Amino acid sequence: MAVFHCAVCRQTTFAGKKHIYSKSHQAKLKVVLVKFLEKVKEARRALRAPRVEKLDATEHRRTFWCYCCGLEVQRHVTDGKLAVLCAGLLEHMATLDHKKNTNKFWWDNKADPKLKGKFLVTAEEIERFKSAVSKALDAFEEEEDTLLKEQADIIRAQEQHRQEVLQSLLEPEPETASSGSGQQEAPEAGPSVTLGPASGSSSCLRALGSMEEAEPCWMDPLEQSHWPEPETSLTFIGYQDSSIYGNIHTGAIPPWLLDDPQEGSSSGTVQEIGPSHQEFLKHKEKEKLKKLPANRVGANFDHTSQTDANWLPSFGRVWNSGRRWQSRNQFREEEGQAGRKAKKRRVWSKLGQKPQKPPQ
Amino acid sequence: MSFLLPKLTSKKEIDEVIKNVAEKVLVLRFGKDDDSVCLQLDEILAKTTHDLRNMASIYLVDVDRVQIYARYFDISYIPSTVFFFNGQHMKVDYGSPDHTKFVGSFKTKQDFMDLIEVIYRGAMRGKLIVQSPIDSKNIPKYDLLYHGI
Numbered sequence: 001m002a003v004f005h006c007a008v009c010r011q012t013t014f015a016g017k018k019h020i021y022s023k024s025h026q027a028k029l030k031v032v033l034v035k036f037l038e039k040v041k042e043a044r045r046a047l048r049a050p051r052v053e054k055l056d057a058t059e060h061r062r063t064f065w066c067y068c069c070g071l072e073v074q075r076h077v078t079d080g081k082l083a084v085l086c087a088g089l090l091e092h093m094a095t096l097d098h099k100k101n102t103n104k105f106w107w108d109n110k111a112d113p114k115l116k117g118k119f120l121v122t123a124e125e126i127e128r129f130k131s132a133v134s135k136a137l138d139a140f141e142e143e144e145d146t147l148l149k150e151q152a153d154i155i156r157a158q159e160q161h162r163q164e165v166l167q168s169l170l171e172p173e174p175e176t177a178s179s180g181s182g183q184q185e186a187p188e189a190g191p192s193v194t195l196g197p198a199s200g201s202s203s204c205l206r207a208l209g210s211m212e213e214a215e216p217c218w219m220d221p222l223e224q225s226h227w228p229e230p231e232t233s234l235t236f237i238g239y240q241d242s243s244i245y246g247n248i249h250t251g252a253i254p255p256w257l258l259d260d261p262q263e264g265s266s267s268g269t270v271q272e273i274g275p276s277h278q279e280f281l282k283h284k285e286k287e288k289l290k291k292l293p294a295n296r297v298g299a300n301f302d303h304t305s306q307t308d309a310n311w312l313p314s315f316g317r318v319w320n321s322g323r324r325w326q327s328r329n330q331f332r333e334e335e336g337q338a339g340r341k342a343k344k345r346r347v348w349s350k351l352g353q354k355p356q357k358p359p360q
Numbered sequence: 361m362s363f364l365l366p367k368l369t370s371k372k373e374i375d376e377v378i379k380n381v382a383e384k385v386l387v388l389r390f391g392k393d394d395d396s397v398c399l400q401l402d403e404i405l406a407k408t409t410h411d412l413r414n415m416a417s418i419y420l421v422d423v424d425r426v427q428i429y430a431r432y433f434d435i436s437y438i439p440s441t442v443f444f445f446n447g448q449h450m451k452v453d454y455g456s457p458d459h460t461k462f463v464g465s466f467k468t469k470q471d472f473m474d475l476i477e478v479i480y481r482g483a484m485r486g487k488l489i490v491q492s493p494i495d496s497k498n499i500p501k502y503d504l505l506y507h508g509i
Binding site (some may be wrong): 295296299303307315319324 | 488
């Protein structure tokens with residue numbers, strides 16, 4: 001029994017040709033053809049107007065699967081630098097083998113014959129395509145050339161501009177070099193070079209030379225001469241003259257190591273940084289306290305509270321009735337009564353009578 | 361022996377001591393310096409002061425000098441020893457009728473030290489009343505009488 005493998009359904013059916021007419025097969029076939037058709041449409045567009053592009057290795061080396069022939073075919077045609085889009089597809093479709101295979105495919109799978117025409121490319125079409133491609137290639141090359149020329153022009157212009165500015169700087173520099181106190185190095189190009197200077201940049205430089213004592217850096221003046229006029233939104237606080245105190249370059253002592261100029265005027269005491277010895281001891285005590293259990297008796301007792309003369313500690317008395325803290329009130333009441341009784345006794349003794357009940 | 365221990369003579373002094381002793385058991389002995397039982401107790405207290413210096417502070421009070429506290433603490437027998445911790449009064453169940461104070465003297469130094477340790481541990485755990493570790497036959501017996509009778 002011959003095993004018949006249907007490539008479209010990706011199944012092995014023993015039925016032979018019968019399953020081709022089944023619904024599932026036709027549906028799958030439709031899907032396959034639609035997918036293929038999209039690729040072909042793109043290729044036909046390219047046929048009419050071929051495009052040439054710079055080779056992009058990831059994109060342009062793609063292959064596609066031709067269902068009719070059962071092969072993988074190169075999609076675009078490349079020669080290392082440029083690529084003609086979809087040319088590979090078109091060329092393949094023009095071959096005789098592809099034609100035969102397409103016919104066979106259509107007959108085997110009983111596909112719609114109307115679609116078949118779209119998948120084939122005739123010889124005339126391919127000839128037209130080839131000529132169009134060559135024209136496109138030429139056009140592309142021309143474009144590339146023009147682009148290159150433009151870029152070259154730009155670069156040349158920039159170079160020219162730089163040279164001009166450079167030369168303009170050489171003129172005022174010999175002046176400042178002679179007047180300065182030797183803090184600047186001698187310029188590289190000798191002062192004998194005289195060229196037409198840009199007036200704006202020279203005035204800029206003079207200002208720079210007097211205010212800053214930095215060495216002339218060839219790049220800095222170039223950039224600063226391109227600096228636009230400063231806007232007035234920033235507050236100007238004046239030029240900082242550090243010639244008295246010196247700066248890092250002269251090796252002066254930094255301000256935070258110098259004595260405070262206001263120190264001597266306020267008081268002569270030396271201020272110590274950090275806690276004193278007493279505070280340190282207290283801190284140690286506090287640390288120890290923290291380690292004690294938090295639920296110990298009297299943890300929240302304020303040891304430093306000031307109490308008056310009538311204060312009594314929290315004592316649960318022997319004969320009191322009620323809560324512990326009420327014992328204080330009870331005691332005070334008892335004291336009050338005892339005080340009154342004592343007064344009575346004193347009164348009685350003054351009167352000369354004996355008291356009724358002896359106190360126990 | 362009582363001359364070795366600090367004495368408190370006024371209510372103000374006692375108040376200050378109660379307030380200022382922190383994180384240690386405060387032992388206040390109420391009695392008279394010439395009473396025989398007081399002398400025994402004072403000897404034990406003096407000898408154990410050094411060993412218990414991290415757990416307890418011991419003071420002597422004369423009951424005749426500070427009458428108000430003698431009444432407040434209901435002291436009817438001397439010597440009576442009252443325990444405080446962080447300003448809070450600590451009660452101990454000795455098996456005797458009065459839990460608020462220890463009446464009489466201790467048999468041995470070790471008894472007193474055990475008692476102090478139990479009070480300290482109980483206080484650290486937040487207990488206001490603890491069980492005495494002293495054997496009941498070593499505890500002096502007395503009758504507790506209500507003065508109104």
